[in-house]
Amino acid sequence: MPVKYRISVALVPLFALLAGFAQTAFAQTTTEKLPVKRVVLYKNGVGYFEHTGRVRGDQEIKIDFTSSQLNDVLKSLTVLDLNGGKITGVGYNSVAPIDEQLKALRLPLGQSTTLANFLSALRGSRIQVRNGAAVVSGRLLSVEERTTRKAQEETTKSLEVAVVTDAGEVRTFTLTSGLSVRVEDHDLNEEISRYLSLVSSSRDQDLRRMTISTSGIGDRSVFVSYISEVPVWKSTYRILLPAKADSKPLLQGWAIVDNTVGEDWKDVELSLVAGAPQSFIQDLSKPYYTRRPVIELPETAMLTPQTHEGTITYDAETLAPASPPPMAAPKPGSFGVAGGVGSGSGGGYGPEYGRNAGGVVPILHGIYGKVTDPMEAVVANAHVTATNGAGESQTAESDSNGEFRIELPPGNYQVSVQSIGFTSALQKNVQVAAGPRYLSFKLAVGASNEAVEVTSESEKLEPAATGEDLGDLFAYNLKEKVTILKNHSALVPIINSHVDAEKVTLWNSSSGRPLRALWITNSSGLTLDSGSFNVIENNEFAGEGLIDPLKPKERRLLSYAVDQAVRVEVQDDAESKPVTHIKIARGVIVQTSEQVDHMTYTLRNTDSAVRDVIIEHPVHDGWKLAKDLKPEETTASSYRFRVKVQPNQTATLKVDEFEPIESKLALANVTDDQINLFFRQKTIKPEVEQALRKIIQQKNEIAGFDHEIQGRQNQVNTINQDQQRLRENMKALKGSAEEKALLQRYTHELNDQEDKLESVRAEISKLELKRTESRQQLDRMLQELTLDEAI
DSSP: HHHHHHHHHHHHHHHHHHHOOOOOOOOOOOOOOOOEEEEEOTTTTTEEEEEEEEESSSSSEEEEEHHHHHHHHHHHHHEEEESSOEEEEEEEEEOOOHHHHHTSSSSSOOSSHHHHHHHTTTSSSSSEEEETTEEEEEEEEEEEEEEEESSSSSSEEEEEEEEEEETTTTEEEEOOOEEEEEEOHHHHHHHHHHHHHHHGGGGTTTTEEEEEEOOOOEEEEEEEEEEOOOOOOOOEEEEOSSTTTTTEEEEEEEEEEEEOOOOEEEEEEEEEEESSSOOOOOOOTOOOOOOOOOHHHHOOSSSOOOOOOOOOOOOOOOOOOOOOOOOOOOOOTTTOOOOTTTOSOOOOTTTTTOOTTTSSOOOOEEEEEEOTTTTTTTTTTTTEEETTTTEEEEEEEETTEEEEEEEEOEEEEEEEEEEEBBBBBEEEEEEEEESSSEEEEOOOOOTTOOOEEEEOOOSSSOSSEEEEETTTEEEEEEEEEEOOOOTEEEEEEEEEEOEEEEEEEEETTTTTTOEEEEEEEEEESSSSSSEEEEEEEEEEEEEEEEEBBBBOOEEEEEEEEOOOOOOEEEEEEEEEEEEEEEEEEEEEEEEEEEEEEEEEEEEOOOOSSSSEEEEEEEEOOOOOEOOOOSSSSEEESEEEEEEEOTTTEEEEEEEEEEEEEEEEEEGOOOHHHHHHHHHHOOOHHHHHHHHHHHHHHHHHHHHHHHHHHHHHHHHHHHHHHHHHHHHHHHHOSOOOHHHHHHHHHHHHHHHHHHHHHHHHHHHHHHHHHHHHHHHHHHHHHHHOOEEEEOO
């Protein structure tokens, strides 16, 4: 029985190997291959595959995968019967882990075992030990490891088995090459055979066969899509510099593609997506076993009788469970498959389903882009119209950023743009396929009834691929079908276009050496993926480098070699200026001083040709360039200045930077010493000095009122204290003649003090009124004094 099982299992992978990867097994007569028709490769190491074929009646499609492929397939499988049939089920052989299968055996052995462990698992079983001519039968008692010392530091280890014979004797035997042990228990022999068969079959655990069942009448088309792990495709570019100065360089882009999925790609539609959509590995095909809690047995089986509370009666409606929510409707573009297969992430097939570039990025058909004027300024409220061959049109207006978007079904369109004060623009033969297409319009100044037809220079060369902008991703859709045999690799063309490029010399402080570089503008109309490039000049290799992703119309410096003819020396001088600007407004003096840095670059060209040298001067936080300095380009970390150096000549570039430092002072706190300092430093004019001194006089006047008010308040406090003393003395008088006279005296003094208090309080009120008027006058002076002058 084990022999038959082993042979039948071996035939399955052999048949799958001969038939090839991803095949369809037709149940009635023949098994035909379900060929790959479309492949989309991504930068995150996954590929999207589409298979199409024909079925008749009720048939099954059988596809073999490895376990690693099957996990991705289970996450993304989409199966469609496109001609009225249906998918009745999808199944695959689920193989339990070998450790779980071994638990079903009587032998306590794992997947990896030793001779000692194997014999220990046989304890208590009947065995026969043969050592030469001696034969002993009995039950295995134990297996022990013995250590024997032969010399001072030399030891040997051996296994010793103990057997209880039929006569009741205990015999021990050392396992050697001349000793054999035979199991006499028939059932145990079969268990050992099962164990060895399981261990042997574990080598075939990686093979998984998926069976897709279909049901219908007649011939029908079947579509299957999924994602699977594949090698990452790579980009590499060639830039061919022309001999003529009026010609544009030629950019060729190639993609390195590896076919390792085990099946030939013959005449497939190949798309290469630049970008890395999120993807992960999840072991969905592996059965999982949850951990169950272990409950200890009670110490005694005796149960004490218990009583339980009765149930309280509730209203049935109150306790009725809520009905389950209705099933959510499927999202547009998702596909449900009968037989337990849910919606997959793969794209559909046929016009009624659409196609979503590999099932990872949602479909957005249409056009989008930007409208600008000749100075690259945005044109808002431009009227954009897209018209198809049937005369049907859709319109949109550009927003405040000059951007527009129109959702359109796939087809051929002509797109026109009109705006008041500009000539209208027209672009014909705009092909809209899966995904949005980017268009840019530059409107010339003129009457709106003048039309300009927009064409692209890249159309002069036949492109190797069309591009699709997929949001954060970009796809190269190869125009020609591709054939790549299994376990082979290929270079496939993706870009063939003239580009705008200028040869320059690049220098920055980080490299220290001038580099030959191309200042390239991506006018190919396609996004350039990151990769390597090499430069061919005068039919010779000129250098190579790396390129980061480059969007259409984006400009980038690409260095590729050391410039041996240019030398750059740098001299740095710094100075400080005390006060360069003073501003007075709203009662605040703002003084600006400066730290100034003078950087001088000296460039020497020893070549016989002119050099355009690009100096990258670092951007320092808080520092500003002098007003007369205009860099040709500014990045997040550098200013780029162009310096033309004649043959065998020297040129200089002086970059002046300053860091403004502001100090603020409230006018109300200005002192005479500070005004004198301003005047000595010549930071203020005489008329401003006079205004500041009037402010100080006004402050002094207010201070005088404060002093007088405080003096009067002190008088009030003194009188109040004296009145308190008199009132205390009056309370102590008893009514004698002398005390009555003294009481009259105290009363007279209190009357005089009250008159004095009234007079002093009146004076305080007048002083406070004058102080308020003086404060208001000071506030007006502070607000009216303004100054904004550079020193």
